[in-house]
Amino acid sequence: MPDPAMLLDVAGLHATIDSKEILKGVDMRIPHGEIHALMGPNGSGKSTLAYALTGHPKYQITAGSATLKGTDLLPLTADLRAQLGVFLSFQHPTAIPGVTMVNFLRAAMRSQGKELSAREFLTRLTYEMAELKMDESFRSRYINDGFSGGEKKRAEILQMALLQPQLAILDEPDSGLDVDALRIVADGVRRAVEGSAGKMGVLLITHYNRILEYLRPDTVHIFSAGRVVASGGPSLAKEIEAMGYEGLLGEVAPVSASA
Amino acid sequence: MTQEAVVSGIDSGVVATRAGASPTWLASRRRAAWEAFSTLPWPSSLRDEDWRRTDIAKLDPLRFDPDAGVSTELDSVIAATHDDIAAVAPDAAVIVCDHTGRVQLHNCDALTAQGVIVCSLSEAATRHRELVEQAFDTLPAGQQPLTALWNSLWRDGCFVYVPPSVAANQPVWVIHAAADDRTATFPATCCVLDANASLTLVELHVSPATAQAELLSDTVSHVVLNRNARLDYCVLQDLGQGVWHMATHRVSLEADAHLHFFGATLGSKLQKAYWEALLNGNGAEAHLAGIALAGDRQHLDHQSLQAHKGTDTTSRLLLKTAVRDHARSVYDGLIDVGRTAQRTDAYVQNRNLILSPDAKADSIPRLEIRAHDVRCGHGAAAGPVDDEQRFYLMARGIPAEIADRIIVRGFFEDALGQAPCPEFAALLGPLLDRRLDRILHIGRQES
Numbered sequence: 069m070p071d072p073a074m075l076l077d078v079a080g081l082h083a084t085i086d087s088k089e090i091l092k093g094v095d096m097r098i099p100h101g102e103i104h105a106l107m108g109p110n111g112s113g114k115s116t117l118a119y120a121l122t123g124h125p126k127y128q129i130t131a132g133s134a135t136l137k138g139t140d141l142l143p144l145t146a147d148l149r150a151q152l153g154v155f156l157s158f159q160h161p162t163a164i165p166g167v168t169m170v171n172f173l174r175a176a177m178r179s180q181g182k183e184l185s186a187r188e189f190l191t192r193l194t195y196e197m198a199e200l201k202m203d204e205s206f207r208s209r210y211i212n213d214g215f216s217g218g219e220k221k222r223a224e225i226l227q228m229a230l231l232q233p234q235l236a237i238l239d240e241p242d243s244g245l246d247v248d249a250l251r252i253v254a255d256g257v258r259r260a261v262e263g264s265a266g267k268m269g270v271l272l273i274t275h276y277n278r279i280l281e282y283l284r285p286d287t288v289h290i291f292s293a294g295r296v297v298a299s300g301g302p303s304l305a306k307e308i309e310a311m312g313y314e315g316l317l318g319e320v321a322p323v324s325a326s327a
Numbered sequence: 328m329t330q331e332a333v334v335s336g337i338d339s340g341v342v343a344t345r346a347g348a349s350p351t352w353l354a355s356r357r358r359a360a361w362e363a364f365s366t367l368p369w370p371s372s373l374r375d376e377d378w379r380r381t382d383i384a385k386l387d388p389l390r391f392d393p394d395a396g397v398s399t400e401l402d403s404v405i406a407a408t409h410d411d412i413a414a415v416a417p418d419a420a421v422i423v424c425d426h427t428g429r430v431q432l433h434n435c436d437a438l439t440a441q442g443v444i445v446c447s448l449s450e451a452a453t454r455h456r457e458l459v460e461q462a463f464d465t466l467p468a469g470q471q472p473l474t475a476l477w478n479s480l481w482r483d484g485c486f487v488y489v490p491p492s493v494a495a496n497q498p499v500w501v502i503h504a505a506a507d508d509r510t511a512t513f514p515a516t517c518c519v520l521d522a523n524a525s526l527t528l529v530e531l532h533v534s535p536a537t538a539q540a541e542l543l544s545d546t547v548s549h550v551v552l553n554r555n556a557r558l559d560y561c562v563l564q565d566l567g568q569g570v571w572h573m574a575t576h577r578v579s580l581e582a583d584a585h586l587h588f589f590g591a592t593l594g595s596k597l598q599k600a601y602w603e604a605l606l607n608g609n610g611a612e613a614h615l616a617g618i619a620l621a622g623d624r625q626h627l628d629h630q631s632l633q634a635h636k637g638t639d640t641t642s643r644l645l646l647k648t649a650v651r652d653h654a655r656s657v658y659d660g661l662i663d664v665g666r667t668a669q670r671t672d673a674y675v676q677n678r679n680l681i682l683s684p685d686a687k688a689d690s691i692p693r694l695e696i697r698a699h700d701v702r703c704g705h706g707a708a709a710g711p712v713d714d715e716q717r718f719y720l721m722a723r724g725i726p727a728e729i730a731d732r733i734i735v736r737g738f739f740e741d742a743l744g745q746a747p748c749p750e751f752a753a754l755l756g757p758l759l760d761r762r763l764d765r766i767l768h769i770g771r772q773e774s
């Protein structure tokens with residue numbers, strides 16, 4: 069039974085793409101206010117999990133459940149999930165030429181019932197962009213069009229900051245960032261969590277311990293071949309860094325599938 | 328009104344009446360054009376390359392009424408359009424022309440004070456015959472059935488002449504309005520810029536939005552840019568859903584003349600529009616851009632011509648179209664480089680966004696090059712809305728239809744950015760948004 073007290077409750081989730089099974093029974097529970105890291109080898113299905121939870125139409129869910137505060141996410145289209153408070157920071161954000169960031173952000177906030185007056189919106193936007201050290205010119209640039217890798221990641225965090233989700237799924241927000249940018253992004257995530265009065269949960273997909281040192285996750289999950297195979301404290305991330313997945317997955321006992 | 332309708336059609340009697348009211352040179356031109364019309368075969372999608380994808384076999388022009396009168400529908404579409412112009416370009420000179428042949432000039436004093444001639448085309452045909460003939464001569468009157476029909480039957484229209492070295496201090500907006508079932512309208516625009524002159528010209532083709540009224544709109548715009556003249560030229564086609572719209576916009580450019588043309592096609596049931604730039608003089612430059620949006624069963628055909636004759640001429644064309652439902656877009660664009668046109672630099676590009684599985688877009692950009700030292704290219708693309716773009720927006724809470732609207736607007740953006748007249752862009756923006764809402768079935772409360 070899904071636990072309504074739990075922010076995110078994923079149980080036995082299976083998903084396929086083009087009839088190829090990628091997720092093979094994912095179990096994961098994220099309480100309110102917690103940061104959970106998700107680590108795992110390339111191709112293990114981390115981004116697929118992020119897409120499956122946010123409603124990408126390319127993926128078919130074949131079994132299992134996923135609830136946000138007890139609400140079944142799976143029948144909902146992506147826009148409705150976002151309106152419930154699920155946010156995805158994309159590993160590879162798509163460019164949309166011709167659509168300015170400012171128009172897009174306003175449309176997004178309006179869709180989520182978070183519309184501000186033009187003046188309030190600009191004040192908010194200016195503030196959040198300054199926090200993320202983004203140049204004001206990004207406002208009138210087209211969505212992700214010609215953005216560098218690091219600029220795209222900041223723009224994703226900017227959107228999270230403005231939309232104030234319940235659950236932020238951050239798919240490698242740290243990849244390709246220089247050290248200063250990494251701190252800025254991590255600070256952005258921490259501010260969002262703190263600003264939510266300890267309610268926002270984070271599923272942070274990453275390959276690196278570095279961002280975890282800033283963000284101090286409550287739990288680290290290890291993903292392999294489409295499922296969570298181990299969960300533990302932050303020390304797990306350090307062990308991965310030291311030993312690699314192969315070394316570690318040989319040693320750590322997989323979590324039971326019916327957790 | 329429940330008066331018994333005795334609708335007259337088009338016949339030689341109407342042409343005789345028109346000729347009788349015209350100066351001699353024009354009368355003989357009308358008669359010759361009617362002669363040509365009567366002998367020319369009607370466009371056939373089997374026989375004529377131009378009409379292969381646009382079938383007007385079912386259009387019988389002769390059953391439309393060329394003498395339709397004034398109506399409240401006509402006057403209200405004029406008033407609404409006039410208000411729209413006033414909202415974005417309060418200082419513009421406005422010429423209102425309609426299917427009855429009325430021509431009203433508004434706010435033209437400043438132009439007149441500069442020596443610019445703004446008047447009805449019938450007046451110009453009498454008082455400025457050489458200028459009108461210079462313009463008319465750029466397009467043979469009897470070569471093609473629709474232009475032949477127009478040449479025999481146009482009732483009245485607008486004429487603008489800018490004298491040498493005069494930069495017109497006001498934009499000229501022309502409203503061509505029509506209304507009512509079975510009306511035939513023949514909008515006429517004639518514009519001559521003398522050497523070193525410049526002007527902004529906006530041409531709006533409008534009729535009530537209803538699909539109930541079936542109209543024939545057959546229009547020709549003759550534009551001549553003499554040496555080093557500069558014209559910013561915008562055309563909007565926002566006719567009702569029951570209109571057959573047949574249009575030729577032909578601009579001739581002499582040496583070093585510059586044209587910036589922008590066309591927006593939103594309306595009509597079926598349109599065939601020729602957008603033509605004849606780069607006759609050395610160093611002439613023509614930049615053409617446009618957008619077209621079609622839904623329901625609309626059929627929009629654009630045929631562009633970039634004809635290079637002079638040396639060192641440049642032309643660009645970008646047309647972006649989006650089609651939905653059962654709508655169809657046909658684009659055929661030719662860059663024609665003559666033997667003498669060395670160092671031509673020309674590009675033609677058409678991109679299509681297909682918004683639903685039954686919508687269709689054909690795109691045939693072509694090059695015909697007879698000079699050896701040229702740089703020419705073409706591009707065409709068609710495809711649906713990108714799934715990843717739609718998902719990206721939806722992942723931010725934006726519903727699918729609104730996501731599509733945002734993506735379509737973004738798709739149009741680079742073409743819109745080339746509209747040479749910001750006031751026109753200001754008029755078009757909200758109109759485009761409303762049309763997108765209708766085509767994407769977005770309720771007003773969500774917009």
Ligand SMILES: Nc1ncnc2c1ncn2[C@@H]1O[C@H](COP(=O)(O)OP(=O)(O)OP(=O)(O)O)[C@@H](O)[C@H]1O
Pocket residue numbers: 085086088090108109110111112113114115116117159
């Ligand atoms: N359209 C597709 N068709 C077939 N297989 C696919 C398709 N899309 C993704 N996959 C496969 O699904 C698997 C999981 O991919 P996913 O992107 O979820 O991995 P990941 O864990 O996020 O990897 P990374 O760490 O490299 O980002 C990969 O083997 C990938 O090749």
Ligand SMILES: [Mg+2]
Pocket residue numbers: 114115116159239
């Ligand atoms: Mg990934």
